[in-house]
Amino acid sequence: MNKLKLKMILITAICAVTTGFAQVGINTTNPLSTLDINGNLSVKAITLNGSAAITPIADGVYISLNPLDTDQEFQLPSPVTYPGRIYYLRNINDTYTAKLTTSAGNFFFRPLTSGGVPTIFMYNNHYRTFMVISDGSNWTVFD
Structure with a gap:
């Protein structure tokens, strides 16, 4: 019985280590990254309409902001909670x-390492479209 337990523990450990370093390939038989996609990728696109209250950004990747009055606030989640989110x-x-705005941290425009701002105003011809990436503490802005 002890040999059987030892074999089961050994098999479980091998499976855990093997799957712990797994790579997933979509339309490829030899994935070279954790996720390797040979083809097109679609991401969730949503439109958020402004309101009198703060409109939280909690879902989606490509987000169209539609303020219905001037300076309506849209708030990103905490970059601490979602490191690496784009x-x-x-x-x-x-x-x-x-x-x-963001519920925590600041916005840092690439390539600055200081001088973060808590708010960005997006209007015609100035920060109309950009990308933000969480570094685990703040949002890095790519305009």
């Missing part, structure tokens, strides 16, 4: 400014 943001309204 959002593409676009103000689709030609009349009103979207006010972008």
Whole structure:
């Protein structure tokens, strides 16, 4: 019985180690990254309409912000909670400014390492569309 237990523990350990370093390939038989996609990729695109209250950004990757009045606030989640998360943001309204904030941290424009800002105002011809990536403490802005 002890040999059987030892064999089961050994098999379980081998399976855990093997799957712990797994790579997934989609349309490829030899994935070279954790996720290796040979083909097209679609991400969730949503539109958020502004309101009198803060509009939280909690879902989606490509997000169209539609403020219905000037300086309506759209709030990204904490970069601490979601390290590595990426959002593409676009103000689709030609009349009103979207006010972008975060529940924690600041926005740092690439390649700056200091001088972060807590708010970005998105309006016509100025920060109309950009990408943000969480570094685990703040949001890095790629415009």
